[in-house]
Amino acid sequence: MGARSPRLEALEALVLRGLEVAPSQVWGGVRIVPLLRKEIRQDLRLAKRSYGEDVMAVSLDGELLAPGIKYVSYVPHGLVVSWSTNGTAAAAFGTHLQARDGRRFGKGPSTVRVAHRMARREDKNSLRLLPLHLAMEGFLALHFGGPEVAWSEYSRRALSTGLDPRWEDAVLGSWIPGLDDALRVFEIHERQVGVLLFVAEALASAFVVPHPDDYRALHRTLLEDFYGTLIVHHGLHATTSRTEASIDDERVSSLADLRQGLAVMRAEWAAFHDEMSNGLLGKEVRSERIYRAGPFQLQRFATNLSPSEENHIGEAIVRETGELEYLKTFRLSAAQTRRAFLLSQLASQNWNLDATAVLLRHSKDELIRRLERSGFDYLLKEHVLQAARRRH
Template sequence: MATKQKLLTDISLKGLEIAPSQIRGAVRIVPLLRREVRGDLRLMQRNYNEDITIVSLDGKIAEPGMKYYSYVPHGLVMSWSDDGSPLASFGGQIIKSDGKRLDCGCATVRLMHRMAKREAKNQLRFLPLHLAMEGFLSLFFSGPDIAWSEYSKYALSHGLGSRSEMSVNGRYIAGLEDALRVFEIHPRQVGVLVFVAETLASAFVVPTPEDYRALHTSLLEDFYGELIYEYSLMFDKPLPMDLSVDDSTINSLADLRSAIAKMRSDWAAFQGFMAEGLLQRQLNSQRVFTAGPFVLQRFITDLRLKEENHIGEAIIRENGELEYLKTYRLSTAQTRRVYLLSQLHFYNWNIDATAKALGNTREEFVTRLETAGFGYLLNQQVRDAARKKGKK
């Protein structure tokens, strides 16, 4: 009997190797190589051409309920075998229709059911990164559980209401398209760590080298945070970081081989250190789908206001090996918003208790909520009192 697989508590690169990076402009791409490719899990890209996609989160697109709106350029189709046997390439397989396409004249719309939808016994379609972003947007979405007098009628009836976040398409990240076009792809490469101005922008891992070659340019269709976009415009080259071999210690080919191996090992360890804001960070994870020996999960790193924070999704094998990973770095403003919501949730949405825990006065905390864009949750009397106190 199969054991129930645990949720992710941290991201490790078990089963992967970090190769020397390649640099173009401010973009540094670090290849990730897989030690053993099994082939019993495959991912295929399914392209969409609509201007906007509406995803019904409860699976009933024509009925009232929670909906997710975004530009979705493609989905991923996951196929797996239960017995560990390798799967053939998707190239000759028939692609199913996915949702319904509407032409509204000024724009085209795709209507879809669920972020992750099972299409066959061993086939699942999901929307990469949007799966993680929808989980992020829905955090503490229901609002106050207690009818505190400070909250507006809207907040008590509808919770947070409609939440939105802004991101930037990868084609607008200066230098990324050139980097993906000219960089070498290693024979065993299954993923990358993408740095912009030495800031971790994204991590991407797939099951096989064949999958990676097919999905290499899909990084341009991913979305990135405002910070990454600004860094790509502000900086035109990364920090100088060079490693070299001390030729005074080289007396033979064996010495040279050993020195180069050590240099590569040191460089891989350092590049892993550069990504420590994601790797080995504590995660809050949610199981999305169990597929035989694999589990699709989405996660958010433990929130740290003055450090980098990430959301993402992953597929993990029973032995803990990472088969799929895609991440998005939150901006400072996004981190601040979800942090305030998490603290309110922890203190049962009690304004005074939350303010005290954060070292704020009641008025200061109300002002923080206003600045973060959550002022509409509070009634006008509370907002006016805080504004009046602030002017004094």
């Protein structure tokens, strides 16, 4: 990929630059907002690579089967990114799909694929990435190393292996009531390259690709993406309001009036959807640059992880001029946000429990109990936990 270009900066806020919002379509509790690309280019394309294994283990460091850090999950498909560096059309759609990608083990009903890296370069102008897993791996790796000082409260395991293992729960999009039907019956616009997906008016995911043909091929992969369990709960127990926008026919007496009315209606829809998605779009994010591919940059990001706000993680490909070419996001649950926030506060105080308790305005025992409720009890010695329980 080469050295990082000084022209390409990390994301500071997530903006749908180069895209426009179309009126949403509603099915039960599912609202899908189409995203249309203003200028269609050919120099960046995405293709799907399907996997048939039950589990994928991704080696994040070292050789494929050597000891080291591994990310393990169900990975139904990857994305192959192809690009050109001079503005000409990228390689033909799908030409890289048969490239070897890791090794497959097992026979019959249980199989495992072992792959190397979340984003792996395959040739001069193509890259394979594991969508959403790139973002989730970064989230799981947040302060993964654990305490760097041998504080007396931490277990031997925490001091030697940090947060290993670290895990989070998610479910497939096919579990969300109504999503399959919505994707099947909703209209795909001519210039559509993405969607904002709402379930019971909660923003569940944003998905953007470079080209309309790519979107048509990847439209139903939203069922294979993973989502928070709260989104499934919303789908089971809530419905979506039907907010209508219309043109006042009494004000239409010419084609110019009709165009003006249509422009006003589209502006009203855009404002409505901007308000619904303000927990993600336009919000400050912390991003990490992963790869540079000519005039494009692959990044992963997270919002500020404040427990009192809506939070998302995701990945994006941004053109050097600022246009958003690829986007995929995952909405964190309140519990996931609290865990990440707690780890960040510990890390900011060098994992000192007393200092972190003061920062959070807790007693030390309250902080220990909070760590236990968050699933991090294995970081602390058993007698420390027991003493905090007794005093509580």
